[in-house]
Amino acid sequence: MTTTISRDEALELLMKYNKDPFHILHGLTVSGVMMWFADTLGYAGESEYWGIVGLLHDIDYEMYPDQHCIKAKELLSAANVSDEMIYSIASHGYGICVDTKPIHLMEKILYATDELTGLINAAVKMRPSKSSMDLELSSLKKKFKDKKFAAGCSRNVIQQGAEMLDWNLDELLEKTILAMRSCEESVNQSMKNLELT
Secondary structure, three states: OOOOHHHHHHHHHHHHHOOOHHHHHHHHHHHHHHHHHHHHOOHHHHHHHHHHHHHOOOOOOOHHHHHOOHHHHHHHOOOOOOOOHHHHHHHHHEEOOEEOOOOOOHHHHHHHHHHHHHHHHHHHHHHOOOOOOOOOOHHHHHHOOOOOOOOOOOOOHHHHHHHOOOOOOOHHHHHHHHHHHHHHHHHHHHHHHOOOO
């Protein structure tokens, strides 16, 4: 997997089409989560690629929500992002807004963790610590079962993502908590550096 865009260029591109700090935070979080999975699952050499895919996965969502994962192809092509990377980014909308199926392990992880990072972030906001560091699996499972909590985060997609990976739901939840812990400090620092907090 060859990276045709640097991380700094990817962040600049994300911020060109996204002004809401929430969307920047989400991109940075998913990027950090993807890098943790790359390092943990034996793809450390592709960590930067996985991270950039995570950073750019919702590039079109703020400005073109009705064309999500479709408009992204146009925006990314114009920035000379490789077709391979564009495919990976679009695949997280499989069955929702596009027919681009996740094939590579990295694409399946993006599909499985995108909605889940949103759910975990919502759970973290409710905690006195405002941190994932003390978030336990049992607590997240309660939030997952409560359909009214963070109702916009699709439990079906998360469940399908776990099945796509041949993991049980607990395994996906637990690993994603660990992934979010690994990048929480750097994500918060990036948001401060960008003067978005």
